[in-house]
Amino acid sequence: MDYNQFKHCGLNVALGILSGKWKAIILYHLFHQESMRFTELWRIIPKVTKKVLLEHLKQMEHQGLLIRSEVNTFPPEVYYKLSDKGKALAPALSALEVWANEYAREEVDLLKSK
Amino acid sequence: MDYNQFKHCGLNVALGILSGKWKAIILYHLFHQESMRFTELWRIIPKVTKKVLLEHLKQMEHQGLLIRSEVNTFPPEVYYKLSDKGKALAPALSALEVWANEYAREEVDLLKSK
DNA sequence: CAGTATCCGACCGGATACTG
């Protein structure tokens, strides 16, 4: 196995971008649904507050992972979807998922049961 | 691309395990060197304090990513190396690295220059 | 050398109420 494949700089950046309590679940839903409204995300993610969800979405938007678009009506409609940069995370995220299911089964099952 | 490959539970667990300011760089060095002494790690990682480095190493040991072994002499010698569980992270970590270099070049270069 | 004990500030996530 060639361990020279990764260096810590890029890894640090990637992990930094993915850090945040709700990032995984946000990405998960947007990978499965392609465009969701704010309230839709809010209701589907248990127990996150609007403020925190908004902060996460803003960060991810500024980092170019998400694209935010609003329909200018009243009441407003705002949609979030993955950008190409966000979609490109798929292989890495699924590799992490595979690893967790293979090597951290207990923690995963514990989390599922909650 | 099949986005059903990953679910958020495993992803959450994996990201949780990898969260911590110095995790990336610790893993990086241990992937490249197979067994390092505490002080060796401490000197090679810029600006981390002993306490924090120790906390990170302890966590990673408890999560089964690292194996700690001590030679009972005075002064003590303690070695850290990757376990199989830790080594199995390689594909996922290098996928993250690849993504960062491809899609987050600016941040990576910025980090490198520091 | 490796590890522990204190103390501290900054940041992060959360609760609640309010607004265009």
Next chain:
DNA sequence: CAGTATCCGGTCGGATACTG
């Protein structure tokens, strides 16, 4: 509906000094 304004407690990383 989507977003903002405050306030708050806990956790995380860091500085420093000490110990087996």
